[in-house]
Amino acid sequence: MSQENKRSMGLKEAISIVVGVVIGSGVFFKASVVFKEAGSPLLGILAWLIAGLITICAGLTVAEIASAIPKEGGLYAYLTELYGDVVGFLYGWVQVVIYFPAVIAASAIVLAETASPLLGGLSAIQQKLLAVGLIIFMALVHMVSTKLVGKVQVIATVGKLLPLAAIIIFGIINGKSGELSTISFNGFTAGGFGAALIGCLWAYDGWISVGTLAGEIKEPEKNLPKAIIGGLTIVMAVYVLFSVGIIKTLPMDQVIGSSAVAADTASVLFGSIGGVIISLGMLISVFGALNGNMMAGSRMPVAMAKERKLPASAVLEQINPKFGTPINSIILLSVIALVYVASGSFQALTDMIVFVLWVFFVMGVFGVFLVRKRKMNASYKVPLFPIIPLIGIIGGIYIVISCLTSSFTNAVVGTVLTLVGLPVFLYLKKKNTKETGSGKNVA
Numbered sequence: 001m002s003q004e005n006k007r008s009m010g011l012k013e014a015i016s017i018v019v020g021v022v023i024g025s026g027v028f029f030k031a032s033v034v035f036k037e038a039g040s041p042l043l044g045i046l047a048w049l050i051a052g053l054i055t056i057c058a059g060l061t062v063a064e065i066a067s068a069i070p071k072e073g074g075l076y077a078y079l080t081e082l083y084g085d086v087v088g089f090l091y092g093w094v095q096v097v098i099y100f101p102a103v104i105a106a107s108a109i110v111l112a113e114t115a116s117p118l119l120g121g122l123s124a125i126q127q128k129l130l131a132v133g134l135i136i137f138m139a140l141v142h143m144v145s146t147k148l149v150g151k152v153q154v155i156a157t158v159g160k161l162l163p164l165a166a167i168i169i170f171g172i173i174n175g176k177s178g179e180l181s182t183i184s185f186n187g188f189t190a191g192g193f194g195a196a197l198i199g200c201l202w203a204y205d206g207w208i209s210v211g212t213l214a215g216e217i218k219e220p221e222k223n224l225p226k227a228i229i230g231g232l233t234i235v236m237a238v239y240v241l242f243s244v245g246i247i248k249t250l251p252m253d254q255v256i257g258s259s260a261v262a263a264d265t266a267s268v269l270f271g272s273i274g275g276v277i278i279s280l281g282m283l284i285s286v287f288g289a290l291n292g293n294m295m296a297g298s299r300m301p302v303a304m305a306k307e308r309k310l311p312a313s314a315v316l317e318q319i320n321p322k323f324g325t326p327i328n329s330i331i332l333l334s335v336i337a338l339v340y341v342a343s344g345s346f347q348a349l350t351d352m353i354v355f356v357l358w359v360f361f362v363m364g365v366f367g368v369f370l371v372r373k374r375k376m377n378a379s380y381k382v383p384l385f386p387i388i389p390l391i392g393i394i395g396g397i398y399i400v401i402s403c404l405t406s407s408f409t410n411a412v413v414g415t416v417l418t419l420v421g422l423p424v425f426l427y428l429k430k431k432n433t434k435e436t437g438s439g440k441n442v443a
């Protein structure tokens with residue numbers, strides 16, 4: 001089937017996919033961190049706007065690369081094509097050993113923290129045990145029923161939108177805090193604002209997927225930039241308005257001191273019962289994030305194993321004949337996630353993820369210059385070249401540097417885990433070459 005025959009997606013569908021992919025559970029739990037690090041309400045709102053702008057510019061740029069390299073695998077395929085097998089492998093390695101397990105662990109931790117007040121208040125150890133139990137439970141569900149997994153995801157999509165809408169509408173209308181009326185940049189520091197951007201970009205995570213729409217959308221040269229700009233602008237508006245709703249409801253000191261700022265805001269707006277209902281909606285949203293990442297993440301080791309790009313590939317590529325699920329891959333992902341739960345916190349895990357991913361994202365955005373230099377055919381061209389790509393690159397470099405200065409330990413841990421992939425790559429390359437007698441299937 002030709003690529004043109006697959007172009008069946010209109011602009012509305014493309015915008016809805018962008019919004020659906022990007023809006024997750026992060027916005028509920030990063031608001032307090034963003035305002036704390038930014039230093040003032042106005043700077044916190046500005047951080048959400050700038051993070052959105054960086055995301056839009058990066059998304060528009062990667063979309064051109066996607067149209068020039070119409071291969072399955074997203075950024076993994078683009079990095080391999082543009083920079084070679086080593087870089088592509090390391091990105092795939094990061095997805096398997098850092099990104100998906102850490103996202104699952106972070107989701108389980110924050111779900112346990114959110115559930116704690118509803119369960120009468122859990123100790124730190126009890127919250128960790130609950131997070132462990134959630135991961136094990138989800139792993140078992142994913143092993144035996146893909147159909148149930150899909151139904152959960154539909155419910156979770158509704159669950160994440162209701163709390164957002166409620167806090168935006170009632171917070172802006174009924175909120176009595178007047179701190180947004182004072183325009184102040186007194187709390188600004190480059191390091192603090194960078195740390196705020198890191199928190200924001202966790203909530204924008206998922207934007208990298210929008211580039212893959214290039215091969216599916218009708219008239220990509222016209223509709224793709226509209227879908228990316230329109231979809232991410234909607235996301236940015238939701239995040240900004242949600243933050244406004246929070247800061248209009250709670251004083252700044254309560255916002256930055258809260259471990260569950262969305263739930264606390266809901267309690268003020270709707271009373272204890274209303275707060276519980278909103279908290280339940282947030283729980284459904286986080287559960288959906290855990291569910292979705294378990295589903296997507298467990299397929300990554302299978303894909304890499306089929307190319308003999310992971311140790312024990314023969315085991316990891318197996319699909320259970322009875323349930324039709326990648327049980328071994330699910331076990332691998334869950335075990336790594338459990339290690340992260342035992343050793344980290346939500347903030348530490350998300351900082352590590354943002355640092356490692358944005359190193360590769362910057363390389364991905366820079367790849368548009370390689371596409372142009374090699375004169376690769378692209379059905380879509382990023383507008384305002386090279387301004388748009390440069391905004392994405394400069395913003396990405398600022399984020400990486402901010403991670404190093406504000407969360408050095410987590411950045412180092414992420415770097416070490418990434419570089420562990422190098423000897424694995426060399427081992428697999430040697431092993432596969434010896435087995436095949438050629439470099440055809442090597443890592």
